[in-house]
Amino acid sequence: MKLIYEFTEGLDCPVSICHCPNDTYIVIYGAEKYDCYDYSHAAKQLGVCLMHSLQCAGQFPEDY
Numbered sequence: 001m002k003l004i005y006e007f008t009e010g011l012d013c014p015v016s017i018c019h020c021p022n023d024t025y026i027v028i029y030g031a032e033k034y035d036c037y038d039y040s041h042a043a044k045q046l047g048v049c050l051m052h053s054l055q056c057a058g059q060f061p062e063d064y
Contacts, residue, residue, distance in 0.1 A: 001026060012056035015049045017042065029053065 006016040013030040020026060025042035027034040029049035036042035054060060 007050060007053075010057060010059055011050070011053040013053050015046065015053055017046050 001018045001020050004017045004019055006014055008014045014028075016028040018026040018028065025036040025039065027036060027042060027045045027049055029052070032049075034045045034049075036045050
């Protein structure tokens with residue numbers, strides 16, 4: 001497994017994306033690990049985790 005990028009700035013909890021040798025991906029959000037079988041699934045899960053972490057960090061206006 002190779003770390004592609006770890007997002008930390010402005011987030012409540014770090015979010016990472018990793019590439020595996022069998023061309024699958026893993027998204028790590030705090031203590032949670034999401035095995036993603038393809039690029040599109042990984043992209044969606046990464047977006048969900050980033051949005052949730054930003055929301056928890058208070059980065060969105062109250063009316064969202």
